[in-house]
Amino acid sequence: MLRAGERDPAGQTVTTEDGRGGAYRLVASTALGVVVLAILGAVMGPQWDPVPLVDPLVVESSSTAIGGAEPVPTYDVRTSIVTVELDGATVEAQISEPVGLDGPKRGVVFVHGAGTGRYDTAFIAQARALASSGVVAMVPNKRLDTYTTRHRDYVQMAADYDASVEVLQAHPGVDPEQVGLYAESEGGWIAPVMAAKDRSIAFVVLVSSPVVPPREQAAFAVDSYLRNTGVPGGVFRAIPRAVGMSVPGGGFEYADFDVTPYQREMHQPVLVVYGTGDASMPVIQGAELVLRDTAVGGNHDVTVRYYEDANHGIRVHGEVDPVFLDDLAGWVRGLPATGDAAPRIAGAQPVQTYMAAPVPEPRWFGDGNVVVALVVAAVGLILLGPLALLMARGVEEARDRVRRQRGAAALEGPRFAPGVLPRLLALGVGAIGTVVCLVWYIVAVARLALDYQRDDLVVQGGWIAVRVLGIAVVVAGLLLLRRCRRVRLAGGTPFPGIVRTAVLWAGVVGSVVLLVVLAYWGIFQLGI
Structure with missing residues (x-):
């Protein structure tokens, strides 16, 4: 009609x-x-129905001060550039060391996160704080010829960073038995591999570490970001459908990398650090998993600290929290006494509403x-x-x-x-x-x-x-x-x-x- x-x-x-x-x-x-x-x-x-976290981790003290740590001294700092030989490539690294401190010194090798890659732009405040306190800090450039968005091999990256550990262990004035790691963000999937495979590594600092596999962390971060942005409830359905989907063009095999077996082989003292303003990381679950995994391997020297309003990388208003820098230097300098000193879990009370969990396919x-x-x-x-x-x-x-x-x-x-x-x-x-x-x-x-x-x-x-x-x-x-x-x-x-x-x-x-x-x-x- x-x-x-x-x-x-x-x-x-x-x-x-x-x-x-x-x-x-x-x-x-x-x-x-x-x-x-x-x-x-x-x-x-699949639908999106994240499981609420109902067993929150409770801090023992609001103060982040490291038990057993002595007052942090201050030294002048000098820097030098060295070349690190890798398998099929070389990278440059900057070494920051205290001036006027005699005797063997502790050392720290920095492991980059996904958003960093060069010593002249990454870890500047952290490396200087450690060096001025008497710890030699080494920030190598990230190897980029084997690192792309689609393809990353965390085990191979661990081997590359271990070459920097060997260079720092051989550096004049450094005690080769007292060289540890500072790993941030994505580096939290790399440092445990290094610590499990290289027993000469003396300690590990995990800052804003995802801990859970990359796919789970990505889904958790997207959910958290969307909730903070105030999107309608219907938008959340896209999370498992996007994150659980294989990416067009292939790659991203590392999305399901599980660091658990390596964390269970970490026998070194571990400092776990999160900011309570970090929406991208499971700040409670991450710490609990590190505590659980290291305990499975018989390691109870784990210290956990939360810094109020600090975001990813422990930054407040764009600057690295100075209290964190003092605590970091105190913990590293005070080892082994600070490794198991009370309080074990301290700082601002963290909040995590939902669990990071496997993403439905x-x-x-x-x-x-x-x-x-x-x-x-x-x-x-x-x-x-x-x-x-x-x-x-x-x-x-x-x-x-x-x-x-x-x-x-x-x-x-x-x-x-x-x-x-x-x-x-x-x-x-x-x-x-x-x-x-x-x-x-x-x-x-x-x-x-x-x-x-x-x-x-x-x-x-x-x-x-x-x-x-x-x-x-x-x-x-x-x-x-x-x-x-x-x-x-x-x-x-x-x-x-x-x-x-x-x-x-x-x-x-x-x-x-x-x-x-x-x-x-x-x-x-x-x-x-």
């Missing part, structure tokens, strides 16, 4: 009016379509290459349709020009029935536009989360806008379906000819695939 004022395929004006019945059917059909997509989105992948879209291929193929189908139609029209017009030049009448070529092509374009453009808007929303929220910012207009309003666009695409698809049905009921053909049939089905199939992908990422969820 055609609406009033429209023409049937024969060119006759139709005066039939759907009225309220047609509007009601459209609303009902849209609701049904959204519900179907919501159910499909729910069954296609997506059932349908677990392969990132498949997801990308589906989206690219769907967009290709939608875009190639209009191109094919333009080419077909070009051929038809060229044919008609030749006929007119020969004095023959132009042929009446096949055409979409009135109203079909606009609705098809609205469906395809709307589907692509919704995907683009979803990607924009994810990027915008990620930037806010990483900067610890909130913006309700972007976070709440953006999510509503993306979902409204998704519903509008469903409406466009239903209007196209209803229009084709009316043309057929009137005895016409909504998409005559092979080319136009292919164009319509390409647009419809591509749009449906994108709607399914959007449903997978939670655009249509209704609390299901």
Whole structure:
């Protein structure tokens, strides 16, 4: 049935009016379509339901002072640059040492996190604080020829950093039996490997250490960042589907690296340090796991400290907490007495709402290459349709020009029935536009989360806008379906000819695939 004022395929004006019945059917059909997509989105992948942490670690004292540590002296500091020979490469390292201190000195080799890599920009405050207290500090450059976003081998990286340990152990004035490690962030997956394999390492400092496997830490961090940003609850479904999915193009084998076996082989004194303002790390669970793992190996020389409002890297307002630097120097200088001195766990009371846990693997879209291929193929189908139609029209017009030049009448070529092509374009453009808007929303929220910012207009309003666009695409698809049905009921053909049939089905199939992908990422969820 055609609406009033429209023409049937024969060119006759139709005066039939759907009225309220047609509007009601459209609303009902849209609701049904959204519900179907919501159910499909729910069954296609895992939900996100993190387990609350119900057994909080309790500090013994609000003071972070290290038991048994003596007052920290102050020395002038001199620096020098040395070259470290690795297997197939070399790196430079800066050594900071106290001036005027005689006798064998303790040493510390720094192990970089993911965001650092050079001695002239990383660990400047920490190395100077240790050196001025009488400890020789060595910051090597990170080896980068074997380190990429996609490929990292923490066991091999441990071997590379161990070469720096050997250099510092052989440095004049350093006691080779008193050289330890300072590992931050990602370095927390490397230092335990070094300590387990090299018993000459005297102690280990783990600062902002993830402890859990990288994939679990990533999911925990994303969840924490999103909660701080104030995103709607429906956005959290994307966490296991993104983090649990294999990354397009391969790589990231290190995402499931488990440091537990190495921590159980750490027999050196360990200092575990977190800031209570670090949203990216499981600050309670991490310390508990280190305590548990070292205890399995019979090592009880573990000291845990929490610094109030310090974020990743124990920074407050962009600067490394000076109290932490004093405690660090005191703990290192006081070993072995400080290794098991009370209080064992001290500082500000940490808070961790949820556990970092294994990430559910997506059932349908677990392969990132498949997801990308589906989206690219769907967009290709939608875009190639209009191109094919333009080419077909070009051929038809060229044919008609030749006929007119020969004095023959132009042929009446096949055409979409009135109203079909606009609705098809609205469906395809709307589907692509919704995907683009979803990607924009994810990027915008990620930037806010990483900067610890909130913006309700972007976070709440953006999510509503993306979902409204998704519903509008469903409406466009239903209007196209209803229009084709009316043309057929009137005895016409909504998409005559092979080319136009292919164009319509390409647009419809591509749009449906994108709607399914959007449903997978939670655009249509209704609390299901």
